[in-house]
Amino acid sequence: MDNDREQRCKQANELIQLIASTGWKFFNYEGNGGFIGYFEIKKGRTYFIDGYTKKAIYAYTNKFFHYKFTQGGTMQALILDIAEFIRTGEATNAKNGYGGIYCDHWGYPAEAMSKIQKKAKEIGFTDSLEKDLDRHDYIVE
Incomplete structure (x- = not known):
């Protein structure tokens, strides 16, 4: 398996852990008999394991x-x-x-969003708000 991909999967799960441990605690179902959702790679494909349904979702398209x-x-x-x-x-x-991660509809406190955005930039998921604004014209500052 691609070591770089495994490393990015690990970093992505760190980002999910951060999202799940603050604010609305998205992806965190530990209090409802579940667990914090996470990514894993199976047979070269990227899956997200939902913490509530406990089902693996092939994270490639909406369908x-x-x-x-x-x-x-x-x-x-x-x-x-x-x-x-x-x-x-x-x-x-x-x-x-x-x-x-720059969406203002999450309802997370500003301090939490700042930590999430910093982590996302640290792992390479985003370059910066400015570059995302250039790439995706529907993001509003």
Whole structure:
């Protein structure tokens, strides 16, 4: 298996852990008999394991999320973006819409979002808000 891809998967899971440990605690179902969702690579494909349904979702297109994913559309787009980052190593924040980690619809405190954005930049998921704005004209400052 590609060691770089495994490393990006590990980093992506660190980002998910951060998202799950603050604010609304998206992806965290530990209090409901589940666990924090996470990425894994099986047979060269990137999957997201939903912490509530406990089902593996092939994180490639929207069609694989039906009845398996317990978060909303913003987080689904984020998962698709992160999965593409794992596969390619490219900065893919907001490629699937909703502004990604710069979206103001999460409802997270500003301090938490700042930590999430810093971690995303640290691992290479985003280059910066400015570059994401240039790539994706629907992100609003």
